[in-house]
Amino acid sequence: MRQCVGCQEMKSKKEMLRVIKTAEDEIILDTTGRKNGRGAYLCFSKECLLKARKNRGLERSLKTAIPPEVYDSLEKELDELGTK
Template sequence: MVSAKKVPQRQCVGCGEMKNKKEMIRILKTPEGSFTLDTTGRKNGRGAYLCPCMECFRKAVKGRGLERSFKMAIPKEVYETLEKEMEQLG
């Protein structure tokens, strides 16, 4: 009896949909306190997941989804940097 392998699911902090982990972008808060996009999904630190579209990013900013995930206020400059990184990916 062979069981099907579980596919890791993550919830988007923008739209709230559950999707496959590999389809999503991980936003990482490093132990030093800086924020970056983790394209590999393996870097150390606290992560939050977003769909790879700008619409979900805007929803996460407006609805404070990232701030809830990281349990802290996020400066405007961080959002601007993440937005530039997201535009480069898309």
């Protein structure tokens, strides 16, 4: 079970999206759930990403400041995943 950094709900790994900070300090979506790096989990909803942005849940979990353009790119990637 993992906790969403947006809504704080506990769900299984398969029901969640993993966001990681790589060794190169790059923040990316890990669609496979197997990439190396410090991870945080989000539900597959835009609302949870917006909540995580507002309450700085991703920043706390990944232990780094996240620029606004990274949130924008995560939002676009989340939209693309939702349309598949």
